[in-house]
Amino acid sequence: MNYAMVKRLVLKDWYLQRWAILGSLAGIVATLGIIATGAKVAFLFGLILLIIVIISIGAHMAVATIVTERKEQTLPFVMSLPISYREYTASKIWGNLLIFLIPWLTMVVGSIGLLLWSPSSRGLVPYTAVMSAEILLSTCLILAVALITESQGWAVAAIMVGNIGVNGLGYAFAHIAGIAKGMWGPTIQWSGAASAVLLAEFATVVLLLGVTFFVQARKKDFL
Amino acid sequence: MNDLSVHFEGVSKIYPHFTLDDLSLELPTGTIMGLIGANGAGKSTTIRILMGLVHQDRGLVQVLGREMPREQAAAKLDIGFVSEDMRLYGPATLAWHMSFVRSIYPQWDQAYSEMLLRRFDLKPEQKIKGLSHGQRVKAALLLALARRPRLLVLDEPTTGLDPVARQEVLGELMAVLADEDRTILFSSHNTLDVEQVSDQITFIDRGRIIASDNKEMFLERWRRLRLVLSPEAGLPSLPGVVEIGGSERLPVLVTNRFDPAMVGACNDAGATVQAVDTMTLEEIFVANVHSRREKQTV
Amino acid sequence: MHSDLVISQTDGRPMYLQIMEQIRQRIAVGDWEQGKEIPSIRQLAVSLRVSVITVKRAYMELERDGIIVTQQGKGSMVSPDPELGAKLYDQELAKHIDRVAQLGELLGLTPKEVASRVREATDRLTTDRLRKDRLTKEYS
Numbered sequence A: 001m002n003y004a005m006v007k008r009l010v011l012k013d014w015y016l017q018r019w020a021i022l023g024s025l026a027g028i029v030a031t032l033g034i035i036a037t038g039a040k041v042a043f044l045f046g047l048i049l050l051i052i053v054i055i056s057i058g059a060h061m062a063v064a065t066i067v068t069e070r071k072e073q074t075l076p077f078v079m080s081l082p083i084s085y086r087e088y089t090a091s092k093i094w095g096n097l098l099i100f101l102i103p104w105l106t107m108v109v110g111s112i113g114l115l116l117w118s119p120s121s122r123g124l125v126p127y128t129a130v131m132s133a134e135i136l137l138s139t140c141l142i143l144a145v146a147l148i149t150e151s152q153g154w155a156v157a158a159i160m161v162g163n164i165g166v167n168g169l170g171y172a173f174a175h176i177a178g179i180a181k182g183m184w185g186p187t188i189q190w191s192g193a194a195s196a197v198l199l200a201e202f203a204t205v206v207l208l209l210g211v212t213f214f215v216q217a218r219k220k221d222f223l
Numbered sequence B: 001m002n003d004l005s006v007h008f009e010g011v012s013k014i015y016p017h018f019t020l021d022d023l024s025l026e027l028p029t030g031t032i033m034g035l036i037g038a039n040g041a042g043k044s045t046t047i048r049i050l051m052g053l054v055h056q057d058r059g060l061v062q063v064l065g066r067e068m069p070r071e072q073a074a075a076k077l078d079i080g081f082v083s084e085d086m087r088l089y090g091p092a093t094l095a096w097h098m099s100f101v102r103s104i105y106p107q108w109d110q111a112y113s114e115m116l117l118r119r120f121d122l123k124p125e126q127k128i129k130g131l132s133h134g135q136r137v138k139a140a141l142l143l144a145l146a147r148r149p150r151l152l153v154l155d156e157p158t159t160g161l162d163p164v165a166r167q168e169v170l171g172e173l174m175a176v177l178a179d180e181d182r183t184i185l186f187s188s189h190n191t192l193d194v195e196q197v198s199d200q201i202t203f204i205d206r207g208r209i210i211a212s213d214n215k216e217m218f219l220e221r222w223r224r225l226r227l228v229l230s231p232e233a234g235l236p237s238l239p240g241v242v243e244i245g246g247s248e249r250l251p252v253l254v255t256n257r258f259d260p261a262m263v264g265a266c267n268d269a270g271a272t273v274q275a276v277d278t279m280t281l282e283e284i285f286v287a288n289v290h291s292r293r294e295k296q297t298v
Numbered sequence C: 001m002h003s004d005l006v007i008s009q010t011d012g013r014p015m016y017l018q019i020m021e022q023i024r025q026r027i028a029v030g031d032w033e034q035g036k037e038i039p040s041i042r043q044l045a046v047s048l049r050v051s052v053i054t055v056k057r058a059y060m061e062l063e064r065d066g067i068i069v070t071q072q073g074k075g076s077m078v079s080p081d082p083e084l085g086a087k088l089y090d091q092e093l094a095k096h097i098d099r100v101a102q103l104g105e106l107l108g109l110t111p112k113e114v115a116s117r118v119r120e121a122t123d124r125l126t127t128d129r130l131r132k133d134r135l136t137k138e139y140s
Helices: A003-016 A018-036 A040-071 A075-079 A085-117 A122-149 A152-173 A192-218 B043-050 B072-076 B094-104 B110-119 B133-145 B163-176 B191-197 B215-221 B261-268 B281-293 C015-028 C041-048 C052-064 C084-107 C111-139
Strands: B004-014 B019-028 B032-037 B058-063 B079-083 B151-155 B183-188 B200-205 B208-214 B223-229 B241-246 B251-255 B271-278 C068-071 C075-078
Touching (some): A003 A040, A003 A085, A003 B094, A018 A040, A018 A085, A040 A085, A040 A122, A040 A152, A085 A122, A085 A192, A122 A152, A122 A192, B004 B043, B004 B183, B019 B043, B019 B200, B019 B208, B032 B043, B032 B191, B043 B058, B043 B151, B043 B183, B072 B079, B079 B133, B094 B110, B110 B133, B110 B163, B133 B151, B133 B163, B151 B163, B163 B183, B163 B191, B163 C041, B183 B191, B191 B281, B200 B215, B200 B281, B208 B281, B215 B281, B215 C052, B223 B261, B241 B281, B261 B271, C041 C052, C052 C068
Parallel strands (some): B032 B200, B079 B151, B151 B183
Antiparallel strands (some): B004 B019, B004 B058, B200 B208, B223 B251, B241 B251, C068 C075
């Protein structure tokens, strides 16, 4: 794996998407500002805004950096560079994930930090952890589908499935005994169910990325 | 050092509606090969297999001594590729593309790239999406040429270019060959260009290579003979006749195995040779394709 | 080394013949002198935008005719043969005479008739020159 080339490809995609990336950074700063005003409503509003930013940038980047390479016919140019599918796939995954992780980590650290700091809502921590991982999983799904199918139609479908999944599972998790118990309480009540779900989510992320690499290796027509 | 820049042996690729069948090709270093074929004949597929962008189902592909697609990353360091369906990034400028490519290839020649900007009349600050088709083709060529690659692979490099741009491009391609270690493979349906600059010519039709030889041999071996048959004489039997036209008393034969001795043989057989015409590459190609498709044998 | 040869694509004759003819002309009129270095095959190919193999063919045939000489590793040059100019014109004459014979045969002339036509042509040339000399003398 030629890491120097992967880095150049990542920087190339970031340069081409610089406005979207800057927009998402501005969105994060705005939400942090809203949350910092201290009001409880502001906290919820800011959190929702942050989630919107995260999901949007994840979906947009996946489509803009992967599907458009084929649509705009720039794929032959990229593949004429001294790379193989490995560097191409790696650069798309790294390039997208790193940009996604900035707002995502902001949300995870920020929200869990705030929850721990405020004595009355620590019970939400397990739920927050599980839902954050869920959003990460959804984005990885979009990435995997976009890379494997290179089709706008499938990518959009994955985005929809991801959103529905986050909402649906959000509702479901809130009603699983292990997670829901003590959710609205002042103490963290970590349970086996929460651990299991978290583990499953991260395992699925690894699986998705692994399957992506595997399928890309098998592709016989890169064009 | 391998004396073949490109070597295809028994290469096949099967698609639902098209098959590339048992392709074998040899391109010696320091030469320029023109690939001629109708649309859909398999030129682009062949070139993509060469670049490792499409994996062959069967057969050996070696480019600059490297096996494709396995060693494609290493091979592409020395290959410059421009294809008709390739686009650069619209929102970015030509200057950005130049610095991007320069950061990847150590052999980038900055002075040469600037000369090419002048010769191709391109402005680096211009965004790609603002360029005309011809300018985009020249921009892509500039990016490939300025790296001084050992092998240039071009899919329809002059298609869609105005006559002035075409001559500029042909001039730059020939300049590449001033270095006898550099090789060019290009596909085109502009037979005039191919005829002018190619050393080797390969005809491809419906997924098969139907002829591959050096250009002068093609031009030497193909002739159109205009005969006048005396009333009792029949058509003389000549080797390599692929097409018979004209009328019964004034037949016109196209042969791919011309030999000056044929003229005497015809005259002796009662068929006066009125004219022996050389044929342009386009005429040779069309005759070749027609004869194969109609399976005409004499 | 920039050549001043001009190749035409609309000229019906093969390119290698055009190249040969132009090189012969340059030598015959003295533009390219005996023993002068001429562009290498590749250099000429690049400057004419014509395939290397075509230039190679032209050079090979010229060498066969004794017009140029190629030395391994040293490039090509006009043959240092002092009789070169005469040799070129002689080759030119031979070519035209062959053509005259062919045309005569096509027209159905006997060898004697062909020869008498050639005689008429040389006589015409002499008469024209005498007339020109006389006119120049009258007006000088």
